[in-house]
Amino acid sequence: MDSESKELNPIAWNDDESNSRGAQPEGPNGDESFRSGSTSTVAEPPAAMADSMADSSVTQATEPAAVAEPQASEAPGTYYGTTPIFYVNAAPHIGHAYTTILVDVVTRFHRLRGDDTFFLTGTDEHGENIQKAAKAHDETPQEYADEISSQFRSTWDRLGIRYDDFIRTTEERHKKVVSEVLQHVYDAGDIVYGEYAGLYCVKCERYYTEKELVDGKCPQHEIEPEYRTEANYFFRMEKYRHWLRDTLTEQPDLIRPERYRNEVLAMLREPIGDLSISRPRSRVPWGIPLPWDDEHVTYVWFDALINYYSVLVARGTLERYWPHAEHFVAKDILKPHGLFWPIMLKAAGIPLFQHLNVHGYWLIEDRKMSKSLGNVVRPLDLQQKYGNDAFRYFLMRDMSFGLDSSFSEPAIAERINADLANDLGNLLNRTLGMIGRYTGRGAQGCVHGTTRSARQALRRVAVRPRYRGRDGSGAQSQQVHSRHQAVGAGAR
Numbered sequence: 001m002d003s004e005s006k007e008l009n010p011i012a013w014n015d016d017e018s019n020s021r022g023a024q025p026e027g028p029n030g031d032e033s034f035r036s037g038s039t040s041t042v043a044e045p046p047a048a049m050a051d052s053m054a055d056s057s058v059t060q061a062t063e064p065a066a067v068a069e070p071q072a073s074e075a076p077g078t079y080y081g082t083t084p085i086f087y088v089n090a091a092p093h094i095g096h097a098y099t100t101i102l103v104d105v106v107t108r109f110h111r112l113r114g115d116d117t118f119f120l121t122g123t124d125e126h127g128e129n130i131q132k133a134a135k136a137h138d139e140t141p142q143e144y145a146d147e148i149s150s151q152f153r154s155t156w157d158r159l160g161i162r163y164d165d166f167i168r169t170t171e172e173r174h175k176k177v178v179s180e181v182l183q184h185v186y187d188a189g190d191i192v193y194g195e196y197a198g199l200y201c202v203k204c205e206r207y208y209t210e211k212e213l214v215d216g217k218c219p220q221h222e223i224e225p226e227y228r229t230e231a232n233y234f235f236r237m238e239k240y241r242h243w244l245r246d247t248l249t250e251q252p253d254l255i256r257p258e259r260y261r262n263e264v265l266a267m268l269r270e271p272i273g274d275l276s277i278s279r280p281r282s283r284v285p286w287g288i289p290l291p292w293d294d295e296h297v298t299y300v301w302f303d304a305l306i307n308y309y310s311v312l313v314a315r316g317t318l319e320r321y322w323p324h325a326e327h328f329v330a331k332d333i334l335k336p337h338g339l340f341w342p343i344m345l346k347a348a349g350i351p352l353f354q355h356l357n358v359h360g361y362w363l364i365e366d367r368k369m370s371k372s373l374g375n376v377v378r379p380l381d382l383q384q385k386y387g388n389d390a391f392r393y394f395l396m397r398d399m400s401f402g403l404d405s406s407f408s409e410p411a412i413a414e415r416i417n418a419d420l421a422n423d424l425g426n427l428l429n430r431t432l433g434m435i436g437r438y439t440g441r442g443a444q445g446c447v448h449g450t451t452r453s454a455r456q457a458l459r460r461v462a463v464r465p466r467y468r469g470r471d472g473s474g475a476q477s478q479q480v481h482s483r484h485q486a487v488g489a490g491a492r
């Protein structure tokens with residue numbers, strides 16, 4: 001490589017498709033209208049979320065969130081929201097549900113205001129862990145991935161989540177684009193062959209530096225990493241460290257809330273090294289072979305992250321949606337999304353996403369929820385018990401975006417009682433009373449058309465189930481009425 005300032009040419013994707021050609025602006029810094037997004041093309045999230053994004057120091061909000069009123073004067077824009085693709089080594093838990101419902105809610109907001117929207121979710125299906133899990137279940141990796149992937153999909157369907165596409169990394173449409181991106185970056189000289197030795201967490205599927213470990217253990221999994229030596233291909237990430245630091249300075253809200261941008265900036269203060277992006281196929285056959293060396297398969301992050309892009313290439317909607325990409329992730333995958341991903345895009349000559357929006361954890365007794373800790377909360381259990389709308393409302397209302405939140409069932413009951421039954425129920429009843437009085441027909445006189453269906457729907461969610469507990473009889477607060485379930489179907 002001759003110099004760091006060498007500009008890579010945009011890749012000509014799918015040359016036979018005119019809608020994907022010419023989709024690339026000059027580069028991340030080359031096209032101002034692309035990058036900054038005028039208000040007519042890039043709409044802001046609902047006000048309540050924007051507030052908490054702007055101020056990472058907020059604790060739990062005590063006032064009800066302000067309702068963002070779409071402004072009639074604003075022209076419709078475009079919105080592309082993504083969840084991470086979830087790893088198929090375990091069934092969906094409440095943390096997965098939170099991210100996915102969140103993107104659903106934000107996308108619904110944009111859809112309501114007339115924007116052209118695209119909502120992507122999916123599953124990440126390659127890698128050593130899937131190979132191992134499949135073996136433990138006496139299945140092929142593909143069978144195992146099919147099974148768990150369909151669990152994610154049916155869970156999202158039952159939670160009323162309206163995604164536009166569901167990408168699986170084992171699909172041909174994805175593998176093809178991953179190969180093209182890899183080949184491009186390899187040809188440009190940013191992928192090199194080398195030997196690596198280090199401490200490797202098999203669950204994260206990445207190497208850790210000593211400094212990143214907590215008491216010698218992986219901070220995510222609380223297990224000791226293995227010492228490994230391997231000949232791999234490396235992505236020359238360090239070369240782009242200063243570029244990323246400058247980019248985060250120039251675009252301060254690229255990663256938000258600010259605390260997570262600061263975390264990434266802190267990582268960039270010291271050398272970040274090069275990223276191992278392959279595994280020997282002899283050991284990990286379950287992956288996408290490198291296009292120039294099929295003795296190696298692509299390391300999971302270089303495979304997985306490209307999903308955000310590969311879907312649009314495959315659908316021929318790259319130009320339409322990529323300039324509006326909004327990623328939503330939990331903080332445990334800040335490093336791959338805040339560090340690897342922008343550098344991968346830069347090296348591949350692809351413009352950056354609009355924002356990386358990072359949220360905290362749902363904590364169970366102050367610990368992260370995980371399979372290995374045995375404290376996993378399943379979304380469908382809660383949905384069945386409390387109803388879909390109430391469950392979704394709780395998740396959106398109880399967490400301040402960016403901060404950790406404590407999960408408990410009494411907290412759900414409290415939200416339903418205080419916000420839905422009391423506040424919303426009272427508002428409904430008083431409104432209906434006023435309509436009745438002012439139209440001179442009495443409260444019964446206005447129960448037709450939308451008023452009637454609205455009243456029935458709201459009665460189911462808010463008025464009838466009166467949970468005890470607010471008056472001090474706390475032990476009863478978890479009791480809910482099964483009729484509450486009936487509301488669930490409304491969300492989809």
Ligand SMILES: [Zn+2]
Pocket residue numbers: 201202203204205218219220221222
């Ligand atoms: Zn780990």
